[in-house]
Amino acid sequence: MSDSSSAGAVPERNRQRAAGADLILPLLAAVYGVYYLWTIRDFPWEARINGTFIALVLWALVAVLLVRTWVRIRGGEESLRLAETLPPRSQRLQRAGFIALTVADIALVPLTGFTLSVWLFMLFSMLLLGVRERRILILLPPLVALIGYGFFVRLLDTRLPFGPLEWFLGRIV
């Protein structure tokens, strides 16, 4: 057992690879496989064969991964820590905030419309990511929103969610 207080020695904890997060996606996949098979339990065999085969292979692969991880944890090569998967503490808020802004953008676009949602999303996400130049914060979001409106709504006639800015621009253009 190494003496972690010795100068230059690497603590054993830090020599182990954090593998906890590696299990999230496989477990998610396995759970979806269970749900999928539950939804097809009463179906004719043609409707079941493909999903059943894939789910069985997927479970087998996940089981192999779990065994491999357990063996490596027992051997001291890995641990179930998640820490190294997450960004540094200073960036976690930024990352979570950016994802939250994306969720809010999608949720609010039926109310605000496409153009205003782009404007607001650009403004708040640039602020969150550390942009502080006033000129850029004032000019870039509306410019991007107007380019998006001109290109997608006017030129390509894409039927994006309609909001107050689309109404206003439709009257003046």
Place this chain on the structure above:
Amino acid sequence: MELGFDTLWALFAHSMSLWWIIVPAVLLGIIMGAIPGFAAHNTIIILLPFTLAVDVEVGLTFMIALYAASHLGGGIPAILVNIPGTGGAAATTLDGHPMAKQGRAQQALVLCFTASVFGGLVTSVATLFALPWLARVGYYMHSVEMVVVMLFALTLIAVIAARDTLKGLIAGFFGLMLGSMGADHIYAAPRGTFGFLELFDGLPLIPALIGLFALSEAFVMIEQGTILSESGQERMKRARWSETVDGLILSLRNWWQIIWTSLIGLVIGVLPGAGASIAAFVAYQQSRLFSRTPERYGTGHPQGVIAPEAANNGVTSGTLVPLLTLGIPGGSTAAVMLIVLQYHGVPMGPRLFIEKPAMAYGVIMSMVVAYIFMIATILPMARYMSRVTLISTRYLAPLIVCFTLVGAFAPREYLFDMGIALAFGLIGYLARKTGYHVAAILIGVILGPLVEQSYLRALRLSGGDPMVLFSSTLGNLLWALLVVSVAAPYLHAWIKARRSARAELPSEAR
């Protein structure tokens, strides 16, 4: 119609005279191809009033040029920001984006453009002369053969996850599981849809692609100030026009690679429903298989950009074959072209070659001319496009999210699809952070439903006998090639290891 020199020259000159419609179509196609979610068929549908109003030859030329250019355009964001503009460019991200991160974006773009253009040119000319024979390919490729072709593409899952095969297989099978979502092909019974009607037709590909590649990339890229590595930043600051020339020379040195991978795209393009994504993945996998340096694939290897791009554009010529010869559209874009042709009273199938042979061959010649104009318009822009990689991620990430969410919404105009893109964005983010390859997930999502459809059709035709998969000569040949493709890398590695071990032994012991 005899395709002598005079006839060919007349067709070529006539197509060149339509430069005024080809050049705008090429520029529009490149832009639309570069925006995820806005594929060629969306754009052609939007511009349908224009194509219906003009002369049928002008309308067809416009659609062909736009279609071919959109396939090229899809590679641009794939290289610069790791977001494929079209499904056919997904394989380009594997080596194109690593090149961009190393500050070689200009070179990668030139490789993409030249491989696309020359691949498209080769296959267009091949189609012109081999049209009757290519038309027969569709007669020989039935459900069984289609299953094996798609399995070729599926084996790429293991190839691209070479560092951790177990994780690669899990990602691929997760994609296959998600791709199985939706109504089955026989009873239309919904499977694994969480009760959402929007998922009844299965997982929509574009929102899944946008989420896996675009949104997840945006979530990851904000960790760094720029896309480029440190050395990449230094290299980009020193970028000169000579890099465009270097890229051009490198492409031309790989001329044989361009030809044979584009022919893969041509053959797969002839098969209705097969698509550019299958062609690109198969070409990438085959290119790696026959390479002397397969370990370099995935690290920014030029051939890893050339192969999928040549195949991606080889598909464009192949798609025209069933449309012109049989009147069967091979994909959504061909279906829209069929609408325009029917509107103008143009007969499809063999009658087209009897009543209007000049139009039939003229369509293919207009594709040749479109590719010639493409290289002249796009090649000089590589240097300026590559500078996108210098933009700070503080601006790039929000821009990517804004515009790609539009791309997720546009195909079906469901807000639900934006939610799908977000869900896949989170899955893709988690995958990137934990060593699972998002391309493996995407391959499963794309190919899962296609394999199931062909497999079930084969089973139905055989009355439920699974041995139908080994019932045709062509199918068995393809199975043999598949086994060789899968086994060859391991066999090669084993032989190499044995040779190294023998070389290390003292001479007396050998």
